[in-house]
Amino acid sequence: MISRRLALMAAPVVTALAALALVVPPAADAADAATVFKKKCAPCHGKEGEPNKVFAKQGVRSFKDAEWQKATDDAQVEKSIREGRKGTMMASFDKQLTDEEVTALVAYIRELGK
Numbered sequence: 360m361i362s363r364r365l366a367l368m369a370a371p372v373v374t375a376l377a378a379l380a381l382v383v384p385p386a387a388d389a390a391d392a393a394t395v396f397k398k399k400c401a402p403c404h405g406k407e408g409e410p411n412k413v414f415a416k417q418g419v420r421s422f423k424d425a426e427w428q429k430a431t432d433d434a435q436v437e438k439s440i441r442e443g444r445k446g447t448m449m450a451s452f453d454k455q456l457t458d459e460e461v462t463a464l465v466a467y468i469r470e471l472g473k
Contacts, residue, residue, distance in 0.1 A: 395456065395460050395467075400464070404419060404422060407423070408421065408471030409421050419448060422471040422472055428472035437465050440465070441453040441461060
């Protein structure tokens with residue numbers, strides 16, 4: 360009788376956890392960041408983080424630039440991704456990317472500078 364009561368009490372908890380697993384996306388990992396970068400960033404910044412000459416002349420940032428990597432902190436990179444940069448070609452991706460994707464992109468951009 361007790362085990363049946365426990366099973367009945369546990370059923371809603373198990374159901375809620377299963378539903379939550381379907382709703383909450385997993386954190387973006389490095390492979391996801393590479394995919395997001397390729398789709399959202401590479402058209403301007405290049406596949407390896409280095410824009411082509413046309414985009415570079417228009418001010419598109421090279422993520423291979425060691426001075427920029429050193430001078431720009433993660434919060435600034437994240438802000439640029441989320442809000443874009445007025446007066447530049449950098450668009451806002453705030454509504455297109457999850458928090459986890461933005462965080463993963465910042466880490467990926469840092470790896471491109473190594």
